[in-house]
Each structure stands twice: as structure tokens, then as C-alpha cells.
Amino acid sequence: MAKKPTDKTSGRGQRELRVRVRTAKGRKLSSTLWLERQLNDPYVQRARREGYRSRAAYKIIELDDKYRFLVPGARVVDLGCAPGGWCQVAVERVNALGKKSGKKVGRVVGVDLQEVEPIPGAELHQLDFMADGADDQVKDWLGGKADVVMSDMAAASSGHKATDHLRIMALCEAAAYFAFDVLDEGGTFVAKVLAGGAESELLALLKRAFIKVVNVKPPASRADSSEKYVVATGFRGLHE
Structure with missing residues (x-):
């Protein structure tokens, strides 16, 4: 019987994938960290899905x-x-x-x-x-x-x-x-x-x-x- 694939992005004890943002030329490190936090924030992602501003x-x-x-x-x-x-x-x-x-x-x-x-x-x-x-x-x-x-x-x-x-x-x-x-x-x-x-x-x-x-x-x-x-x-x- 074939082994069921493992979803590595969810489930207890499994590592979640994070978006990493490189600091672009001319952009401050603080701006890069803010952008990275936004991209990985579950509430930001949920707001986009559900149509909230x-x-x-x-x-x-x-x-x-x-x-x-x-x-x-x-x-x-x-x-x-x-x-x-x-x-x-x-x-x-x-x-x-x-x-x-x-x-x-x-x-x-x-x-x-x-x-x-x-x-x-x-x-x-x-x-x-x-x-x-x-x-x-x-x-x-x-x-x-x-x-x-x-x-x-x-x-x-x-x-x-x-x-x-x-x-x-x-x-x-x-x-x-x-x-x-x-x-x-x-x-x-x-x-x-x-x-x-x-x-x-x-x-x-x-x-x-x-x-x-x-x-x-x-x-x-x-x-x-x-x-x-x-x-x-x-x-x-x-x-x-």
C-alpha cells in the first residue's frame, strides 16, 4: 500500500513555511522586517481572503x-x-x-x-x-x-x-x-x-x-x- 504524502506545512510538530524577504538596495532593514512580518502574519492573510481592508x-x-x-x-x-x-x-x-x-x-x-x-x-x-x-x-x-x-x-x-x-x-x-x-x-x-x-x-x-x-x-x-x-x-x- 502506497504511503500517504506528508503535508509539511501544517500539523502539530511540523515546521511551517515562512516567507523570507531580502533587504533590497535602498530599503531599510526595519522596512524589510516589517514586510516579512506582514507576509507571515496569519491575520493579514485571513483579511485578504475574507475581504477586510x-x-x-x-x-x-x-x-x-x-x-x-x-x-x-x-x-x-x-x-x-x-x-x-x-x-x-x-x-x-x-x-x-x-x-x-x-x-x-x-x-x-x-x-x-x-x-x-x-x-x-x-x-x-x-x-x-x-x-x-x-x-x-x-x-x-x-x-x-x-x-x-x-x-x-x-x-x-x-x-x-x-x-x-x-x-x-x-x-x-x-x-x-x-x-x-x-x-x-x-x-x-x-x-x-x-x-x-x-x-x-x-x-x-x-x-x-x-x-x-x-x-x-x-x-x-x-x-x-x-x-x-x-x-x-x-x-x-x-x-x-
């Missing part, structure tokens, strides 16, 4: 699977939405296209400083969410207050860890105050934070405005990254 889509999928805030009929605001992976997930889960028969139809509004390629079922706008009147503008687009405000924003990296931490925490705090202005009672705020000390002040702020606040690192977040996500549920207003 970024691997970050799986972060919001995993968070929503656990905390269930993207429900049919929900009105969602995605701050800093480019390239659009989170909006794609939100459209599916809140039934923005009305594909789930018998379920409420939700709305998804994405805003970003840059123009974003259209996403069926999402309203995408070029807007600085920190500009005067941005909260009223977003509520007008939504047709009312939001059930969810979510943000995967990160400030441009300076290469200095402490500085980058303070920048992203300042951005997250601004997103939180925006959420206070647009969220309906019982709403949810989800945002990326970086471990490093200053996040404790943000958590204290959120605990005054929400019934429950958790800090979590979803599996899709790279192990070597200091990023985590804050999920605040049960908005009750900011109590001084």
Missing part, C-alpha cells in the same frame, strides 16, 4: 464577540476610520445593509482626516472630530445619538516610547470626551490605548461616566505590541 478588523470582531455592542439596529461612529476595516465589521454586525431579515437596521458613520474609499452600508466623511461642532455634525448624520463610539486611532510615531504613549493617550481622551457628547444612555465606548502609566487617568475618567470599564488585549493584537483596548459599557453621563 486591514488585520485590525479582527480586533473589533474579537472584542464584539466578547462584549456584544455591535448589535442589529445600533448606530455606530468610527473615529479615525481609515482604511475602513472596523467600519466593514460594523456594517455587517449592525445590519446596516438590511441583509438580516427580521432584524433592525443600524447605521455606521466613519470619520477621518483623510478621504476613505467608499464602503457599502457606511457613511464616510472627511472630518476632524476635534473641530468645533463636529459632535453635532455627526449626530445629524446619524439621525440621533450614537449607541457605539469606537476608535482604533494612533498618533504618528516619534520613535520615543514615552512620548508616543502620551500622544496616543491624549488622542484617546479626546475621543472619550467626544463620546460623552454623542453617546445615548447605555452606550459603549471602545478605544485603543498604550500601556505605560497614563492610561490609569483615562480609566478613572471613564469609570465616572460608564457602568463598566475593562482593559483588554484581543488575540489579534500582536504579542510584542503594548496596545490594549478599553471597552466602556453602560454610558450614564459624566458625573463630576
Whole structure:
């Protein structure tokens, strides 16, 4: 009887094939390492297969699977939405296209400083969410207050860890105050934070405005990254 061929790319104890990238002339080693990591990242590969614009889509999928805030009929605001992976997930889960028969139809509004390629079922706008009147503008687009405000924003990296931490925490705090202005009672705020000390002040702020606040690192977040996500549920207003 012929021996069955062995699949050397899968199975416990078997070596997986990795893509190796040579450093091209004029390209930095850091760029080569980033490209190699991207090519070998299972979430990047899965995003390509399943039609998501970024691997970050799986972060919001995993968070929503656990905390269930993207429900049919929900009105969602995605701050800093480019390239659009989170909006794609939100459209599916809140039934923005009305594909789930018998379920409420939700709305998804994405805003970003840059123009974003259209996403069926999402309203995408070029807007600085920190500009005067941005909260009223977003509520007008939504047709009312939001059930969810979510943000995967990160400030441009300076290469200095402490500085980058303070920048992203300042951005997250601004997103939180925006959420206070647009969220309906019982709403949810989800945002990326970086471990490093200053996040404790943000958590204290959120605990005054929400019934429950958790800090979590979803599996899709790279192990070597200091990023985590804050999920605040049960908005009750900011109590001084």
C-alpha cells in the first residue's frame, strides 16, 4: 500500500513555511522586517481572503464577540476610520445593509482626516472630530445619538516610547470626551490605548461616566505590541 504524502506545512510538530524577504538596495532593514512580518502574519492573510481592508478588523470582531455592542439596529461612529476595516465589521454586525431579515437596521458613520474609499452600508466623511461642532455634525448624520463610539486611532510615531504613549493617550481622551457628547444612555465606548502609566487617568475618567470599564488585549493584537483596548459599557453621563 502506497504511503500517504506528508503535508509539511501544517500539523502539530511540523515546521511551517515562512516567507523570507531580502533587504533590497535602498530599503531599510526595519522596512524589510516589517514586510516579512506582514507576509507571515496569519491575520493579514485571513483579511485578504475574507475581504477586510486591514488585520485590525479582527480586533473589533474579537472584542464584539466578547462584549456584544455591535448589535442589529445600533448606530455606530468610527473615529479615525481609515482604511475602513472596523467600519466593514460594523456594517455587517449592525445590519446596516438590511441583509438580516427580521432584524433592525443600524447605521455606521466613519470619520477621518483623510478621504476613505467608499464602503457599502457606511457613511464616510472627511472630518476632524476635534473641530468645533463636529459632535453635532455627526449626530445629524446619524439621525440621533450614537449607541457605539469606537476608535482604533494612533498618533504618528516619534520613535520615543514615552512620548508616543502620551500622544496616543491624549488622542484617546479626546475621543472619550467626544463620546460623552454623542453617546445615548447605555452606550459603549471602545478605544485603543498604550500601556505605560497614563492610561490609569483615562480609566478613572471613564469609570465616572460608564457602568463598566475593562482593559483588554484581543488575540489579534500582536504579542510584542503594548496596545490594549478599553471597552466602556453602560454610558450614564459624566458625573463630576
